[in-house]
Amino acid sequence: MNPDDNPFDRHIRDKMKNFTPDVSAGLWDKIEAGLARQTPDRAAMSVRRRTVPVAWRWAAAAALLVGVLSYWASRPVPVIYLQGQAAAPVAETDTQPAGPVSASRPTRPAASGMPGRTPIARATPRKTRSEPIPAVAVPIPEAVTSEPVVKQMSTARPSPVAAPSSPRATPEAGSSGSDTSGVPDVQPPVVLDDTAAEMLASAPRSNPFGVSQLLNFVVGTVDRREEKAVLFSSDSEGSIKIEFNLARNRSRK
Amino acid sequence: MEQTVALDHLYEGCKANNPRAQEMLYRTLASGMLGVCMRYVRTTAEAEDVLQAGFIKVFTQIESFRGEGSFEGWIRRVMINTAIETYRKNGRSVQVVELVEVTDASQEATVIDALACEDLLAMIRLLPDGYRAVFNLYAIEGYSHKEIAELLDISEGASKSQLSRARNWLKERIKQIKAYESR
Numbered sequence: 001m002n003p004d005d006n007p008f009d010r011h012i013r014d015k016m017k018n019f020t021p022d023v024s025a026g027l028w029d030k031i032e033a034g035l036a037r038q039t040p041d042r043a044a045m046s047v048r049r050r051t052v053p054v055a056w057r058w059a060a061a062a063a064l065l066v067g068v069l070s071y072w073a074s075r076p077v078p079v080i081y082l083q084g085q086a087a088a089p090v091a092e093t094d095t096q097p098a099g100p101v102s103a104s105r106p107t108r109p110a111a112s113g114m115p116g117r118t119p120i121a122r123a124t125p126r127k128t129r130s131e132p133i134p135a136v137a138v139p140i141p142e143a144v145t146s147e148p149v150v151k152q153m154s155t156a157r158p159s160p161v162a163a164p165s166s167p168r169a170t171p172e173a174g175s176s177g178s179d180t181s182g183v184p185d186v187q188p189p190v191v192l193d194d195t196a197a198e199m200l201a202s203a204p205r206s207n208p209f210g211v212s213q214l215l216n217f218v219v220g221t222v223d224r225r226e227e228k229a230v231l232f233s234s235d236s237e238g239s240i241k242i243e244f245n246l247a248r249n250r251s252r253k
Numbered sequence: 254m255e256q257t258v259a260l261d262h263l264y265e266g267c268k269a270n271n272p273r274a275q276e277m278l279y280r281t282l283a284s285g286m287l288g289v290c291m292r293y294v295r296t297t298a299e300a301e302d303v304l305q306a307g308f309i310k311v312f313t314q315i316e317s318f319r320g321e322g323s324f325e326g327w328i329r330r331v332m333i334n335t336a337i338e339t340y341r342k343n344g345r346s347v348q349v350v351e352l353v354e355v356t357d358a359s360q361e362a363t364v365i366d367a368l369a370c371e372d373l374l375a376m377i378r379l380l381p382d383g384y385r386a387v388f389n390l391y392a393i394e395g396y397s398h399k400e401i402a403e404l405l406d407i408s409e410g411a412s413k414s415q416l417s418r419a420r421n422w423l424k425e426r427i428k429q430i431k432a433y434e435s436r
Contacts, residue, residue, distance in 0.1 A: 008420060009392035011365040012373060016393060019370045020284040021291060027301055028279055032272075034309045039270070 072209070072217065082196060212240050264324045267315050275312050282325065283308075286332050292389045293336035295378050307335040333394060337404060340386060365427065376426050380419055387412050388419035 212232035219230050231243040266274020290300040310331050318327045390396040398412040
């Protein structure tokens with residue numbers, strides 16, 4: 001306080017001492033916004049203060065994780081057949097000369113972009129992968145003729161290894177005549193060539209939650225092309241192999 | 254006493270950057286500080302701008318409060334300094350009129366009692382910028398002429414002359430009001 005306190009000043013000071021005008025309602029919000037601009041920590045704190053409690057956030061995260069894992073476990077897997085057209089008329093097979101299976105079997109273009117390899121183990125349904133089909137020809141009864149085979153093949157669930165057009169699959173079909181009565185409801189004959197059979201037999205029983213599968217899933221979420229740039233696979237010993245497809249089927253390391 | 258304890262508690266919270274403590278401090282002091290700011294500017298909108306900038310300074314520079322004096326007094330000084338900065342930023346300068354001799358008119362302070370706070374504030378806000386700053390700082394806040402001179406970047410003599418002219422200006426207005434009411 002100044003020593004020469006003027007009475008006029010004192011009167012005004014006393015009068016104004018208790019002057020408390022009303023403040024605008026939204027002023028605090030402006031101050032808070034100004035503080036948030038100056039201090040990012042405060043902005044984060046402000047956001048955190050207005051969000052849901054921690055327990056709810058943990059519960060939501062757990063639910064999200066369960067959902068993602070459930071989707072992963074039951075995700076639709078594209079079926080890739082060893083043969084493109086399963087309903088090829090058997091009559092044609094009758095006219096085809098008997099020869100190596102691989103010569104007459106229509107091969108599907110390699111879907112995985114790996115020439116010389118058919119991604120049987122990787123792209124086939126899980127049930128098929130867990131139980132590899134033995135690499136032997138299934139004998140069929142002599143009563144089976146070409147027509148029932150065609151009918152069954154067109155209506156039956158496509159088998160990843162079905163080979164109805166192979167002459168080796170129905171060696172007696174052509175000579176058994178056209179008697180179609182009494183044909184048992186059996187799956188079409190399956191004949192694999194040696195290469196495919198070996199690959200199928202040696203296909204690892206991959207764990208859907210294996211590291212390579214998870215890595216492939218991550219890559220697949222980013223790379224939507226049919227031919228992925230990077231492909232992970234694991235062998236029976238647990239080693240992970242990484243295959244690069246940088247030039248799209250032209251060069252690989 | 255109770256408010257002092259509460260303010261000390263809020264100070265600790267504000268020092269820890271606690272948003273709730275900051276809001277509580279604002280709710281406690283905003284009205285009184287707006288009354289301070291309104292004396293330094295002409296409009297309420299300007300006063301609220303000063304109040305907003307002042308509180309942001311309080312919260313962001315709270316470390317500079319060293320506990321010398323009361324926390325509320327420190328906040329008040331922050332508001333006054335912010336008002337002066339705004340006053341300077343707007344390009345206003347204190348009109349310095351050096352007086353050889355300062356003479357006060359007769360004391361007519363009793364007239365003030367008949368005036369309402371709002372009327373008195375309106376008169377103060379009508380003062381020329383230089384007069385208003387010096388009068389507020391000296392007569393109401395209790396600053397010395399030396400402090401005012403440093404704060405406003407003027408000489409002490411200029412501060413004294415501005416104060417004297419502000420007093421005379423106000424007394425003249427009060428006389429006019431009294432004369433108008435007595436008619």
